[in-house]
Amino acid sequence: MIDLDYMAGLVPVILRFVPLTFGMAVGSMIGALVLAAVLAVIRVLRIPVAHQAAGVFISFFRGTPLLVQLFLFYYGLPQAIPAFVAIDGVTAAMLGLTLHFAAYMAESLRGAILGVARDQWEAARAVGMTEGQTMRRIILPQAARVFAPTMVNYFVDILKSTSLAFTLGVTEMMGAAQKEAAGSFRYLESFLVVAIIYWIMVEVLSRVQAWLERRTERRATGGTRA
Amino acid sequence: MSGRCGASLAGLTKRFGETTVLRGIDLCVEPGECVAVIGPSGTGKSTLLRCWNFLERAQAGRVQIGDLSVDAAAATRAEVLAMRRRTSFVFQSYALFANKTARQNIAEGLTVVRGMPQAQADARAMSILRDIGLADRADAYPSNLSGGQQQRIGIARAMALDADLMLLDEPTSALDPEWVGEVLALMRRVAEAGQTMVVVTHEMQFAREIANRVVFMDGGVIVEEGPPERIFSDPTDPRTRAFLQRVL
Ligand SMILES: Nc1ncnc2c1ncn2[C@@H]1O[C@H](COP(=O)(O)OP(=O)(O)O)[C@@H](O)[C@H]1O
Ligand SMILES: [Mg+2]
Numbered sequence: 448m449i450d451l452d453y454m455a456g457l458v459p460v461i462l463r464f465v466p467l468t469f470g471m472a473v474g475s476m477i478g479a480l481v482l483a484a485v486l487a488v489i490r491v492l493r494i495p496v497a498h499q500a501a502g503v504f505i506s507f508f509r510g511t512p513l514l515v516q517l518f519l520f521y522y523g524l525p526q527a528i529p530a531f532v533a534i535d536g537v538t539a540a541m542l543g544l545t546l547h548f549a550a551y552m553a554e555s556l557r558g559a560i561l562g563v564a565r566d567q568w569e570a571a572r573a574v575g576m577t578e579g580q581t582m583r584r585i586i587l588p589q590a591a592r593v594f595a596p597t598m599v600n601y602f603v604d605i606l607k608s609t610s611l612a613f614t615l616g617v618t619e620m621m622g623a624a625q626k627e628a629a630g631s632f633r634y635l636e637s638f639l640v641v642a643i644i645y646w647i648m649v650e651v652l653s654r655v656q657a658w659l660e661r662r663t664e665r666r667a668t669g670g671t672r673a
Numbered sequence: 674m675s676g677r678c679g680a681s682l683a684g685l686t687k688r689f690g691e692t693t694v695l696r697g698i699d700l701c702v703e704p705g706e707c708v709a710v711i712g713p714s715g716t717g718k719s720t721l722l723r724c725w726n727f728l729e730r731a732q733a734g735r736v737q738i739g740d741l742s743v744d745a746a747a748a749t750r751a752e753v754l755a756m757r758r759r760t761s762f763v764f765q766s767y768a769l770f771a772n773k774t775a776r777q778n779i780a781e782g783l784t785v786v787r788g789m790p791q792a793q794a795d796a797r798a799m800s801i802l803r804d805i806g807l808a809d810r811a812d813a814y815p816s817n818l819s820g821g822q823q824q825r826i827g828i829a830r831a832m833a834l835d836a837d838l839m840l841l842d843e844p845t846s847a848l849d850p851e852w853v854g855e856v857l858a859l860m861r862r863v864a865e866a867g868q869t870m871v872v873v874t875h876e877m878q879f880a881r882e883i884a885n886r887v888v889f890m891d892g893g894v895i896v897e898e899g900p901p902e903r904i905f906s907d908p909t910d911p912r913t914r915a916f917l918q919r920v921l
Contacts, residue, residue, distance in 0.1 A: 566768035569728050573762035574782035574834060575754065584785055588772045 454636045457627060461640050464620045465648075471541055471619065472606040478545035479605070480598075483552035488582055490553065491560050501553070508550035514611055517543040521615045540612035548605055555597055559590035592663060599656035603649050610645075620644065678737060679704035679869045680725075680838045685734035685745060687720055694720045695731065696893040702838070702871060707864040709884035709901070710873045713916060717893045718873040719765075722840045725871075726760040727753040738837050758786060761831035763841040767823040769815040775826045776802065776811040779833045787834075801829045805859055821852025828859050832868075839863065839870040846875060877920055881905055889913045 489501045508516065521539035524531040534542075563586050571581035613622035620641050628637035678701040687695040694717040702708050710718050723729040724745060725736055731745035738759040743752045769778050779798035783789040789797075802808045805825055815823055824844055831839050844860065845853045857879055864870060864883050874880060880887050881901045888898040889910070897910045905921075908914045 564771075566764060566766050567771065570762075570764065570768040570770060572728060572757060573726055573760070573764075574830065575758035575786040576782075577754065580785050584781065585770050585772065592772070 449639075450633060450636055453631070453633055454640050457624075457637060457640045458644075460627065461620055461623055461644055464618070464623045465644070467537075467617075468606070468609050468619045469648075471537060471544070471609045471612065472602065475541045475544035475548065475605050475609075476602050478541070479548040479552055479601070482545065482549035483556050484587070486549060486553035487556040487560055488587075490557050492578060492582070504546075505550045505553055508547050509554075513543065513547050513608060514614065516547055517611055517615060519543075536612060536615035536617035539615055540609065540617060544605055544608060547608075548601055552598075552601055556590065556594055559594040559597075560586055562593060563589045596656055596660045596663060599652055599659065603652050606648060606652075607645060610641075678702060679706070680738040680871075681736075682721070682725065683735040683737070685721070685724055685731050685736070687717070687724055687729060687731045694893050695724065698734070698893075698895060700871075700888065700895065702869060703885075704869055705867045706869055706885045707883055708871045708886045708888055709880035710871060710888045710890060711875070711877070711880055711916070711920075712890035712896075716890045718890055719842050721890070722762070722842050722871065722873060725838070725840055726757050726762055728762075759837045761834040761836040761839045763824075763827050763831050763839070763844045765843040765847050767815070767820070767827045767847070769818075769823055769826055769830070771815055774812050774814055775807065775818065775822075778815070778826055779830050782830065782834050797833060798829075801833055805829055819852060820848045821855050824848060824852070824856045825859050828856070828863065832863060837869060839868050841870060841872040841874075843873050843875060875920070877905070877917075889916065891916070 486501045486505065489497045490505075492498075517540060520531075520543050521534065521536060525534065567585055567589065568581060571585045576584065609619060610621040612619050613625060616622075618626065624637040624641040628634045631637070681701045682698050685695050685698040686693070698721060700708075700721075710721065712718055720729055724731045724734075727736075727748065730748075734745045736743055736745045736748075736756060738756060741752075741755055741759060743756060748756070769775075770781060773781060776795060776798045779801055780791070780794035783794035783797060784791055787794075799808065799811060802811050805828075807822060807825060807829070810818060810822060810826075813822075815826070818826065824847075828841075828844065831841075841860070845856050848856060853876070857876060860872070860879065861883050872879070872884070884901055886898060887901045887904040889896050889904065889908070889912075891912050897904065897908060897913045904913065905917065908917060
Protein backbone atom coordinates (compact mmCIF):
# COMPACT_ATOMS: atom_id res chain seq x y z
CA MET A 448 0.00 0.00 0.00
CA ILE A 449 2.78 2.40 0.94
CA ASP A 450 5.63 2.43 -1.51
CA LEU A 451 8.65 2.59 0.81
CA ASP A 452 11.13 2.64 -2.08
CA TYR A 453 9.40 5.66 -3.52
CA MET A 454 9.58 7.37 -0.14
CA ALA A 455 13.26 6.57 0.26
CA GLY A 456 13.92 8.01 -3.18
CA LEU A 457 11.98 11.14 -2.34
CA VAL A 458 13.88 11.93 0.87
CA PRO A 459 16.97 13.40 -0.83
CA VAL A 460 14.74 15.39 -3.19
CA ILE A 461 12.88 17.02 -0.30
CA LEU A 462 16.04 17.41 1.80
CA ARG A 463 17.43 19.70 -0.88
CA PHE A 464 14.80 22.24 0.22
CA VAL A 465 15.65 22.10 3.91
CA PRO A 466 18.13 25.00 3.59
CA LEU A 467 15.45 27.21 2.03
CA THR A 468 12.89 26.30 4.69
CA PHE A 469 15.43 26.76 7.44
CA GLY A 470 16.73 29.98 5.93
CA MET A 471 13.27 31.48 5.71
CA ALA A 472 12.63 30.49 9.30
CA VAL A 473 15.91 31.89 10.62
CA GLY A 474 15.50 35.13 8.67
CA SER A 475 11.93 35.58 9.87
CA MET A 476 12.95 34.72 13.41
CA ILE A 477 15.68 37.36 13.50
CA GLY A 478 13.38 39.98 12.02
CA ALA A 479 10.60 39.06 14.41
CA LEU A 480 12.92 39.17 17.42
CA VAL A 481 14.23 42.63 16.61
CA LEU A 482 10.76 43.98 15.90
CA ALA A 483 9.32 42.27 18.98
CA ALA A 484 12.00 43.82 21.19
CA VAL A 485 11.21 47.28 19.82
CA LEU A 486 7.46 46.76 20.26
CA ALA A 487 7.86 45.36 23.77
CA VAL A 488 10.07 48.25 24.90
CA ILE A 489 7.61 50.76 23.43
CA ARG A 490 4.78 49.05 25.31
CA VAL A 491 6.65 48.80 28.60
CA LEU A 492 7.89 52.40 28.56
CA ARG A 493 4.45 53.56 27.34
CA ILE A 494 5.99 55.89 24.79
CA PRO A 495 3.14 58.18 23.68
CA VAL A 496 1.57 57.52 20.26
CA ALA A 497 4.04 54.70 19.50
CA HIS A 498 2.49 52.83 22.42
CA GLN A 499 -0.99 52.99 20.85
CA ALA A 500 0.31 52.23 17.37
CA ALA A 501 2.16 49.17 18.69
CA GLY A 502 -1.06 48.06 20.38
CA VAL A 503 -3.01 48.20 17.12
CA PHE A 504 -0.22 46.41 15.25
CA ILE A 505 -0.06 43.61 17.79
CA SER A 506 -3.82 43.27 17.91
CA PHE A 507 -4.12 43.05 14.11
CA PHE A 508 -1.37 40.50 13.57
CA ARG A 509 -2.57 38.31 16.41
CA GLY A 510 -6.20 38.73 15.43
CA THR A 511 -6.04 37.61 11.81
CA PRO A 512 -4.94 34.28 10.27
CA LEU A 513 -1.37 34.05 9.05
CA LEU A 514 -2.58 32.75 5.67
CA VAL A 515 -4.76 35.83 5.20
CA GLN A 516 -1.81 38.05 6.08
CA LEU A 517 0.44 36.28 3.57
CA PHE A 518 -2.15 36.69 0.82
CA LEU A 519 -2.52 40.35 1.72
CA PHE A 520 1.21 40.92 1.34
CA TYR A 521 1.71 38.86 -1.79
CA TYR A 522 -1.47 39.41 -3.76
CA GLY A 523 -3.00 42.48 -2.09
CA LEU A 524 -0.17 44.95 -1.47
CA PRO A 525 1.08 45.27 -5.08
CA GLN A 526 -2.34 46.63 -5.97
CA ALA A 527 -1.95 49.48 -3.46
CA ILE A 528 1.81 50.04 -3.50
CA PRO A 529 3.45 49.68 -6.91
CA ALA A 530 6.84 48.91 -5.37
CA PHE A 531 5.41 45.61 -4.16
CA VAL A 532 4.64 44.38 -7.66
CA ALA A 533 8.14 42.97 -7.81
CA ILE A 534 7.82 41.16 -4.47
CA ASP A 535 8.66 37.47 -4.74
CA GLY A 536 7.02 34.70 -2.76
CA VAL A 537 9.96 34.13 -0.44
CA THR A 538 10.19 37.81 0.52
CA ALA A 539 6.43 38.11 1.01
CA ALA A 540 6.38 34.97 3.13
CA MET A 541 9.26 36.16 5.29
CA LEU A 542 7.70 39.58 5.68
CA GLY A 543 4.42 38.02 6.77
CA LEU A 544 6.08 35.57 9.15
CA THR A 545 8.19 38.35 10.64
CA LEU A 546 5.26 40.67 11.35
CA HIS A 547 2.96 37.89 12.52
CA PHE A 548 5.39 36.36 14.97
CA ALA A 549 6.75 39.72 16.10
CA ALA A 550 3.28 40.48 17.38
CA TYR A 551 3.17 37.28 19.44
CA MET A 552 6.74 37.55 20.65
CA ALA A 553 6.28 41.20 21.65
CA GLU A 554 3.59 40.25 24.10
CA SER A 555 5.54 37.46 25.69
CA LEU A 556 8.73 39.54 25.77
CA ARG A 557 6.74 42.31 27.44
CA GLY A 558 5.70 39.79 30.07
CA ALA A 559 9.32 38.79 30.61
CA ILE A 560 10.37 42.45 30.95
CA LEU A 561 7.61 43.16 33.45
CA GLY A 562 8.73 40.07 35.35
CA VAL A 563 12.13 41.63 36.11
CA ALA A 564 12.17 42.77 39.74
CA ARG A 565 11.33 46.43 40.37
CA ASP A 566 14.50 47.01 42.35
CA GLN A 567 16.57 46.26 39.23
CA TRP A 568 15.03 49.31 37.54
CA GLU A 569 15.54 51.41 40.64
CA ALA A 570 19.15 50.34 41.11
CA ALA A 571 19.94 51.25 37.50
CA ARG A 572 18.24 54.63 37.79
CA ALA A 573 19.97 55.24 41.11
CA VAL A 574 23.43 54.89 39.53
CA GLY A 575 22.31 57.49 36.99
CA MET A 576 21.41 55.42 33.94
CA THR A 577 18.92 56.77 31.43
CA GLU A 578 15.79 54.74 30.71
CA GLY A 579 17.42 53.44 27.53
CA GLN A 580 20.59 52.38 29.33
CA THR A 581 18.53 50.75 32.06
CA MET A 582 16.62 48.78 29.47
CA ARG A 583 19.64 47.75 27.41
CA ARG A 584 22.14 46.99 30.15
CA ILE A 585 20.00 45.63 32.97
CA ILE A 586 16.41 44.80 32.10
CA LEU A 587 16.54 43.25 28.61
CA PRO A 588 19.41 40.85 29.41
CA GLN A 589 17.47 39.55 32.41
CA ALA A 590 14.22 39.33 30.44
CA ALA A 591 16.04 37.54 27.61
CA ARG A 592 17.21 34.83 29.97
CA VAL A 593 13.62 34.12 30.96
CA PHE A 594 12.44 34.40 27.37
CA ALA A 595 15.07 32.12 25.79
CA PRO A 596 13.29 28.76 26.18
CA THR A 597 10.03 30.28 24.86
CA MET A 598 11.96 31.60 21.90
CA VAL A 599 12.58 28.02 20.74
CA ASN A 600 8.80 27.44 20.75
CA TYR A 601 8.35 30.42 18.48
CA PHE A 602 11.08 29.22 16.17
CA VAL A 603 9.36 25.84 15.87
CA ASP A 604 6.11 27.63 15.03
CA ILE A 605 7.84 29.75 12.41
CA LEU A 606 9.60 26.74 10.93
CA LYS A 607 6.33 24.89 10.47
CA SER A 608 4.58 27.99 9.21
CA THR A 609 7.10 28.41 6.38
CA SER A 610 5.15 25.61 4.66
CA LEU A 611 2.46 28.20 3.96
CA ALA A 612 4.89 29.91 1.57
CA PHE A 613 3.91 27.17 -0.86
CA THR A 614 0.56 28.95 -1.27
CA LEU A 615 2.53 31.94 -2.60
CA GLY A 616 4.11 29.76 -5.25
CA VAL A 617 7.37 29.18 -3.38
CA THR A 618 8.93 25.77 -3.94
CA GLU A 619 10.08 24.95 -0.43
CA MET A 620 9.74 21.51 1.19
CA MET A 621 5.98 21.45 0.94
CA GLY A 622 5.94 22.90 -2.55
CA ALA A 623 8.47 20.33 -3.73
CA ALA A 624 6.44 17.48 -2.24
CA GLN A 625 3.29 18.79 -3.89
CA LYS A 626 5.02 18.84 -7.27
CA GLU A 627 6.37 15.32 -6.85
CA ALA A 628 2.98 14.05 -5.77
CA ALA A 629 1.24 15.69 -8.69
CA GLY A 630 3.54 13.81 -11.07
CA SER A 631 3.48 10.41 -9.39
CA PHE A 632 0.04 10.50 -7.75
CA ARG A 633 1.77 9.23 -4.60
CA TYR A 634 0.26 11.82 -2.28
CA LEU A 635 0.47 9.78 0.91
CA GLU A 636 4.15 8.97 0.45
CA SER A 637 5.08 12.51 -0.56
CA PHE A 638 3.37 14.30 2.30
CA LEU A 639 4.47 11.64 4.76
CA VAL A 640 8.10 12.32 3.83
CA VAL A 641 7.59 16.05 4.37
CA ALA A 642 5.86 15.43 7.69
CA ILE A 643 8.64 13.18 8.93
CA ILE A 644 11.35 15.65 7.96
CA TYR A 645 9.54 18.48 9.80
CA TRP A 646 9.04 16.18 12.75
CA ILE A 647 12.73 15.33 13.01
CA MET A 648 13.75 18.99 12.77
CA VAL A 649 11.29 19.95 15.51
CA GLU A 650 12.43 17.07 17.71
CA VAL A 651 16.02 18.27 17.48
CA LEU A 652 14.91 21.77 18.41
CA SER A 653 12.97 20.43 21.40
CA ARG A 654 16.16 18.82 22.69
CA VAL A 655 17.92 22.16 22.35
CA GLN A 656 15.11 23.78 24.27
CA ALA A 657 15.23 21.23 27.08
CA TRP A 658 18.94 21.86 27.38
CA LEU A 659 18.36 25.64 27.47
CA GLU A 660 15.75 25.24 30.18
CA ARG A 661 18.03 23.13 32.33
CA ARG A 662 20.74 25.73 31.95
CA THR A 663 18.42 28.62 32.88
CA GLU A 664 17.21 26.71 35.91
CA ARG A 665 20.74 26.04 37.05
CA ARG A 666 21.53 29.74 36.80
CA ALA A 667 18.37 30.74 38.63
CA THR A 668 19.16 28.46 41.51
CA GLY A 669 22.68 29.76 41.74
CA GLY A 670 24.74 26.97 40.20
CA THR A 671 27.99 27.53 38.39
CA ARG A 672 27.84 29.94 35.53
CA ALA A 673 29.50 30.20 32.17
CA MET B 674 18.77 76.60 53.20
CA SER B 675 21.48 77.57 50.77
CA GLY B 676 25.18 78.22 50.85
CA ARG B 677 26.41 76.04 53.66
CA CYS B 678 24.41 72.91 52.92
CA GLY B 679 26.20 70.27 50.89
CA ALA B 680 22.76 68.88 50.23
CA SER B 681 19.31 69.88 51.37
CA LEU B 682 15.58 69.39 51.21
CA ALA B 683 13.22 72.32 51.61
CA GLY B 684 9.48 72.11 52.11
CA LEU B 685 9.41 68.62 50.65
CA THR B 686 5.85 67.29 50.43
CA LYS B 687 4.95 63.86 49.12
CA ARG B 688 1.55 62.24 48.76
CA PHE B 689 0.63 58.75 47.60
CA GLY B 690 -2.91 59.25 46.36
CA GLU B 691 -4.86 60.58 49.32
CA THR B 692 -2.23 59.91 51.99
CA THR B 693 0.37 62.55 52.70
CA VAL B 694 3.60 60.81 53.60
CA LEU B 695 5.98 63.79 53.85
CA ARG B 696 4.63 67.04 55.27
CA GLY B 697 7.12 69.77 54.40
CA ILE B 698 10.53 68.34 55.23
CA ASP B 699 13.45 70.74 55.74
CA LEU B 700 16.85 69.18 56.10
CA CYS B 701 20.35 70.52 55.57
CA VAL B 702 23.34 68.21 55.35
CA GLU B 703 26.79 69.71 55.60
CA PRO B 704 29.59 68.46 53.38
CA GLY B 705 31.22 65.41 54.95
CA GLU B 706 28.43 65.00 57.46
CA CYS B 707 26.80 61.66 58.29
CA VAL B 708 23.15 62.08 59.20
CA ALA B 709 21.20 59.17 60.70
CA VAL B 710 17.44 59.20 60.19
CA ILE B 711 15.48 57.19 62.75
CA GLY B 712 11.80 56.75 63.49
CA PRO B 713 8.91 54.30 63.50
CA SER B 714 8.22 52.36 60.32
CA GLY B 715 5.74 53.82 57.86
CA THR B 716 6.85 57.31 58.81
CA GLY B 717 8.24 58.29 55.43
CA LYS B 718 11.96 57.72 55.95
CA SER B 719 12.45 55.68 52.77
CA THR B 720 10.25 58.07 50.86
CA LEU B 721 12.43 60.98 51.99
CA LEU B 722 15.56 59.32 50.57
CA ARG B 723 13.77 58.26 47.39
CA CYS B 724 12.53 61.79 46.69
CA TRP B 725 16.12 63.04 46.94
CA ASN B 726 17.23 61.03 43.90
CA PHE B 727 13.81 61.08 42.25
CA LEU B 728 12.97 57.40 42.58
CA GLU B 729 9.78 59.06 43.83
CA ARG B 730 8.49 62.39 42.60
CA ALA B 731 7.44 64.81 45.36
CA GLN B 732 4.45 67.14 44.95
CA ALA B 733 6.22 70.21 46.33
CA GLY B 734 9.54 71.44 47.65
CA ARG B 735 13.13 71.88 46.56
CA VAL B 736 15.98 69.42 46.40
CA GLN B 737 19.57 70.64 46.40
CA ILE B 738 22.99 69.05 46.07
CA GLY B 739 26.03 71.30 45.69
CA ASP B 740 25.26 73.99 43.16
CA LEU B 741 22.31 72.09 41.72
CA SER B 742 18.94 73.07 43.16
CA VAL B 743 15.72 71.91 41.52
CA ASP B 744 12.00 72.16 42.02
CA ALA B 745 11.07 68.67 43.16
CA ALA B 746 7.66 68.73 41.52
CA ALA B 747 8.66 70.30 38.21
CA ALA B 748 12.14 68.85 37.64
CA THR B 749 12.86 68.08 34.00
CA ARG B 750 14.20 64.77 32.80
CA ALA B 751 17.67 66.30 32.56
CA GLU B 752 17.49 67.68 36.09
CA VAL B 753 16.36 64.31 37.44
CA LEU B 754 19.29 62.63 35.72
CA ALA B 755 21.73 65.28 36.99
CA MET B 756 20.46 64.85 40.55
CA ARG B 757 20.76 61.08 40.33
CA ARG B 758 24.31 61.42 39.08
CA ARG B 759 25.21 63.43 42.17
CA THR B 760 23.86 60.75 44.47
CA SER B 761 24.47 57.11 45.13
CA PHE B 762 21.94 54.82 46.75
CA VAL B 763 22.19 51.71 48.90
CA PHE B 764 19.03 49.61 49.02
CA GLN B 765 17.63 47.62 51.90
CA SER B 766 17.21 44.69 49.48
CA TYR B 767 20.79 45.19 48.08
CA ALA B 768 19.32 45.32 44.55
CA LEU B 769 22.55 44.21 42.90
CA PHE B 770 22.24 43.81 39.13
CA ALA B 771 21.34 40.13 38.87
CA ASN B 772 22.91 39.76 35.42
CA LYS B 773 26.27 41.19 36.49
CA THR B 774 29.14 39.85 38.56
CA ALA B 775 30.30 41.61 41.71
CA ARG B 776 33.00 43.42 39.74
CA GLN B 777 30.62 44.35 36.95
CA ASN B 778 28.10 45.68 39.45
CA ILE B 779 30.70 48.15 40.67
CA ALA B 780 32.11 49.01 37.24
CA GLU B 781 28.76 49.36 35.46
CA GLY B 782 27.96 52.87 36.62
CA LEU B 783 31.50 54.01 35.83
CA THR B 784 31.46 52.83 32.22
CA VAL B 785 27.82 53.35 31.27
CA VAL B 786 27.15 56.58 33.17
CA ARG B 787 30.57 58.17 33.57
CA GLY B 788 31.97 56.99 30.26
CA MET B 789 35.09 55.59 31.90
CA PRO B 790 37.03 53.10 29.72
CA GLN B 791 36.23 49.50 30.63
CA ALA B 792 39.77 48.62 31.71
CA GLN B 793 40.01 51.61 34.02
CA ALA B 794 36.57 50.91 35.52
CA ASP B 795 37.49 47.27 36.09
CA ALA B 796 40.71 48.30 37.79
CA ARG B 797 38.84 50.69 40.05
CA ALA B 798 36.25 48.03 40.86
CA MET B 799 39.00 45.54 41.70
CA SER B 800 40.77 48.02 43.91
CA ILE B 801 37.58 48.67 45.87
CA LEU B 802 36.91 44.93 46.11
CA ARG B 803 40.42 44.36 47.49
CA ASP B 804 39.90 47.23 49.87
CA ILE B 805 36.72 45.73 51.33
CA GLY B 806 38.13 42.19 51.36
CA LEU B 807 35.99 40.75 48.58
CA ALA B 808 38.53 40.47 45.76
CA ASP B 809 38.09 36.69 45.68
CA ARG B 810 34.37 37.12 44.93
CA ALA B 811 34.90 39.50 41.99
CA ASP B 812 33.51 37.08 39.41
CA ALA B 813 30.62 35.77 41.50
CA TYR B 814 27.04 36.60 40.59
CA PRO B 815 24.79 38.04 43.31
CA SER B 816 22.87 34.78 43.66
CA ASN B 817 26.11 33.12 44.77
CA LEU B 818 26.92 35.72 47.43
CA SER B 819 25.82 35.84 51.06
CA GLY B 820 23.55 38.68 52.18
CA GLY B 821 26.43 40.41 53.89
CA GLN B 822 28.62 40.12 50.79
CA GLN B 823 25.81 41.40 48.57
CA GLN B 824 25.26 44.45 50.73
CA ARG B 825 28.98 45.18 50.89
CA ILE B 826 29.02 45.05 47.08
CA GLY B 827 25.97 47.32 47.14
CA ILE B 828 27.91 49.82 49.22
CA ALA B 829 30.98 49.35 47.01
CA ARG B 830 28.86 50.14 43.94
CA ALA B 831 27.82 53.37 45.64
CA MET B 832 31.39 54.14 46.78
CA ALA B 833 32.73 53.77 43.23
CA LEU B 834 30.47 56.56 42.02
CA ASP B 835 32.16 58.95 44.46
CA ALA B 836 28.89 60.89 44.65
CA ASP B 837 28.33 64.16 46.47
CA LEU B 838 25.67 62.46 48.58
CA MET B 839 25.27 58.81 49.51
CA LEU B 840 21.78 57.72 50.52
CA LEU B 841 21.40 54.47 52.46
CA ASP B 842 17.97 53.00 53.18
CA GLU B 843 18.16 50.59 56.12
CA PRO B 844 21.20 48.81 54.69
CA THR B 845 21.30 46.19 57.46
CA SER B 846 17.59 45.52 57.98
CA ALA B 847 17.30 42.64 55.52
CA LEU B 848 20.46 40.91 56.76
CA ASP B 849 20.72 37.82 58.91
CA PRO B 850 22.21 38.96 62.25
CA GLU B 851 25.53 37.27 61.47
CA TRP B 852 26.20 39.67 58.57
CA VAL B 853 25.18 42.95 60.22
CA GLY B 854 28.58 43.58 61.79
CA GLU B 855 30.61 43.49 58.59
CA VAL B 856 28.20 45.83 56.80
CA LEU B 857 28.16 48.32 59.68
CA ALA B 858 31.95 48.22 59.75
CA LEU B 859 32.07 49.16 56.07
CA MET B 860 29.55 51.96 56.59
CA ARG B 861 31.71 53.29 59.41
CA ARG B 862 34.71 53.36 57.08
CA VAL B 863 32.75 55.21 54.41
CA ALA B 864 31.61 57.79 56.94
CA GLU B 865 35.09 58.21 58.35
CA ALA B 866 36.45 58.75 54.84
CA GLY B 867 34.36 61.92 54.76
CA GLN B 868 31.55 60.79 52.46
CA THR B 869 28.47 62.99 52.90
CA MET B 870 25.71 60.55 53.73
CA VAL B 871 22.16 60.21 54.96
CA VAL B 872 21.42 56.82 56.52
CA VAL B 873 17.98 55.56 57.46
CA THR B 874 18.70 53.00 60.14
CA HIS B 875 17.35 50.98 63.01
CA GLU B 876 20.86 50.42 64.31
CA MET B 877 20.91 52.83 67.23
CA GLN B 878 24.50 51.90 67.94
CA PHE B 879 25.48 53.16 64.51
CA ALA B 880 23.44 56.35 64.94
CA ARG B 881 25.03 56.99 68.30
CA GLU B 882 28.63 56.23 67.40
CA ILE B 883 29.05 57.16 63.77
CA ALA B 884 26.48 59.79 62.88
CA ASN B 885 27.28 63.46 63.35
CA ARG B 886 23.60 64.18 63.68
CA VAL B 887 20.45 62.21 64.36
CA VAL B 888 17.11 63.12 62.84
CA PHE B 889 13.98 61.66 64.40
CA MET B 890 10.98 61.43 62.07
CA ASP B 891 7.40 60.60 62.88
CA GLY B 892 4.21 61.01 60.89
CA GLY B 893 5.92 62.59 57.88
CA VAL B 894 7.67 65.37 59.78
CA ILE B 895 11.05 65.84 61.40
CA VAL B 896 10.15 65.91 65.07
CA GLU B 897 13.58 66.54 66.46
CA GLU B 898 17.19 66.62 65.37
CA GLY B 899 20.53 67.14 67.01
CA PRO B 900 23.85 65.58 67.92
CA PRO B 901 23.50 61.92 68.90
CA GLU B 902 24.60 62.50 72.49
CA ARG B 903 21.74 64.91 73.05
CA ILE B 904 19.06 63.00 71.13
CA PHE B 905 19.84 59.77 72.93
CA SER B 906 20.42 61.16 76.43
CA ASP B 907 18.08 64.13 76.50
CA PRO B 908 15.33 64.01 73.86
CA THR B 909 12.98 66.96 74.20
CA ASP B 910 9.93 65.73 72.32
CA PRO B 911 7.74 63.11 74.03
CA ARG B 912 7.42 61.20 70.73
CA THR B 913 11.19 60.89 70.49
CA ARG B 914 11.34 59.75 74.09
CA ALA B 915 8.63 57.13 73.54
CA PHE B 916 10.33 55.83 70.40
CA LEU B 917 13.75 55.58 72.01
CA GLN B 918 12.30 53.85 75.03
CA ARG B 919 10.86 51.20 72.70
CA VAL B 920 14.01 50.56 70.68
CA LEU B 921 16.78 50.94 73.24
N1 LIG C 1 4.66 53.44 46.23
C1 LIG C 1 3.82 53.68 47.26
N2 LIG C 1 2.49 53.75 47.03
C2 LIG C 1 1.64 54.00 48.05
N3 LIG C 1 2.00 54.19 49.31
C3 LIG C 1 3.30 54.13 49.60
C4 LIG C 1 4.28 53.86 48.60
N4 LIG C 1 5.50 53.86 49.17
C5 LIG C 1 5.29 54.11 50.48
N5 LIG C 1 3.98 54.26 50.74
C6 LIG C 1 3.39 54.58 52.05
O1 LIG C 1 4.03 55.72 52.56
C7 LIG C 1 4.24 55.60 53.95
C8 LIG C 1 5.69 55.83 54.27
O2 LIG C 1 6.45 54.76 53.73
P1 LIG C 1 8.03 54.67 53.86
O3 LIG C 1 8.64 55.91 53.34
O4 LIG C 1 8.45 53.39 53.26
O5 LIG C 1 8.19 54.63 55.45
P2 LIG C 1 9.44 54.15 56.29
O6 LIG C 1 10.60 54.01 55.38
O7 LIG C 1 9.62 55.22 57.31
O8 LIG C 1 9.04 52.87 56.92
C9 LIG C 1 3.73 54.23 54.34
O9 LIG C 1 2.45 54.38 54.89
C10 LIG C 1 3.66 53.47 53.05
O10 LIG C 1 2.61 52.54 53.09
MG1 LIG D 1 11.69 52.25 54.89
